[in-house]
């Protein structure tokens with residue numbers, strides 16, 4: 001069983017000062033599948049991804065990637081693991097000092113040492129794969145709309161053909177049509193590359209489109225996990241409330257009357 | 259009384275902590291800067307940014323400083339009929355002290371602030387995290403080129419400032435104070451020693467490193483959105499300026515104390 005886990009998280013805890021964000025969290029990401037983690041804003045979804053990527057150091061717990069422990073690993077081992085990863089950041093995080101094509105080609109040129117000319121060809125191809133023409137390559141990120149930036153960021157995340165891709169709220173802040181375009185692109189990229197995917201979102205539509213497996217995070221823990229098809233009849237109070245967007249339920253919003 | 263002592267103690271400890279953090283940052287930067295991969299393209303870009311684009315402001319500072327030095331020395335020294343010492347005073351003050359210190363402070367305001375703002379924005383928009391996920395070490399890619407460029411370019415700037423400053427003093431002395439232009443130049447050249455110029459250039463190298471280091475340190479560690487970036491920028495300029503004045507004393511002590 002444990003052999004076909006791409007990522008295995010056990011007892012992960014992370015606090016900022018006195019604010020506990022992740023509290024003894026367990027999570028399994030099966031190899032070659034697309035896991036979608038849902039949860040409200042500020043529940044620590046981004047912190048979870050950043051811990052797995054090694055961008056934040058957890059206070060406690062274990063993170064295994066391909067069976068290798070990553071917490072406390074040397075920076076060489078970490079860099080090794082990073083080579084297999086692609087990441088789509090919540091805010092796109094494009095390098096604003098570089099034109100679009102260099103953004104997409106960045107992992108190839110700097111991470112893999114590829115020649116600029118060869119990397120540019122691949123970048124243009126990847127831009128095509130996310131529906132952007134080669135002329136976009138010469139623009140700078142600031143000249144693009146939010147939806148285009150997301151697509152460039154997606155192209156950058158898949159340019160090195162990673163084994164595992166992380167998506168942090170890929171559709172947040174986009175209109176429904178652009179959301180659907182991004183969802184389809186993600187499904188297509190994951191299927192074409194045969195990659196494992198971990199997506200974090202509060203967009204239920206996204207979950208249904210791109211998820212094989214689903215999990216829900218609440219108060220720093222995974223409160224439910226199962227096949228993505230089961231979210232509508234999970235029998236779990238948290239998931240039900242989230243799926244139907246009810247204000248009443250086990251998830252309490254600390255709101256006082258006006 | 260107790261709480262007063264507590265405050266003092268806490269301030270002292272957090273001061274020590276900050277020194278420790280800066281020291282660690284410096285060691286890490288230098289250690290990583292001397293390991294491949296190197297980024298000659300980025301070093302060149304920073305050299306142009308720091309050296310070439312600072313020329314106007316440093317040149318203006320130098321010429322007016324040289325002019326005012328000549329004028330002030332004249333009003334002071336003419337009381338003792340010691341006007342002939344003007345070329346000596348101008349060239350010594352400029353090469354040893356005013357050239358490096360004023361250029362350092364001007365560059366701290368111009369370049370240190372820009373570095374802190376750029377890295378700070380990259381930090382809060384997750385571009386620094388994105389670098390890591392693309393298998394690129396931010397210390398090697400962002401910090402090292404700036405440190406190297408600062409170390410190299412500030413001495414170049416100061417050498418130019420020395421020449422421009424002496425020209426300013428010459429201009430005032432010859433045109434306004436009626437010095438013989440050949441005598442003035444001869445006195446300048448006869449009097450200035452290699453050690454005067456060299457000590458100034460060593461100072462400049464130290465100051466250039468300090469400016470880049472503070473810009474990178476505060477930018478790299480900025481947090482809390484636009485406000486945080488603003489704070490990082492201010493801190494970079496203030497700490498760099500203070501450190502320049504402190505290290506000016508230290509280097510002077512090393513060169514000239516006997």
Ligand SMILES: Nc1ncnc2c1ncn2[C@@H]1O[C@H](COP(=O)(O)OP(=O)(O)O)[C@@H](O)[C@H]1O
Pocket residue numbers: 016021039040041042043044045046047048
């Ligand atoms: N670097 C940080 N420093 C302090 N607090 C943080 C930091 N990053 C995240 N947090 C806090 O952790 C909580 C979870 O954040 P995040 O993971 O970004 O939420 P989301 O689930 O919306 O992605 C938030 O309350 C946030 O204030």
Ligand SMILES: [Mg+2]
Pocket residue numbers: 045046047090168169
């Ligand atoms: Mg988030």
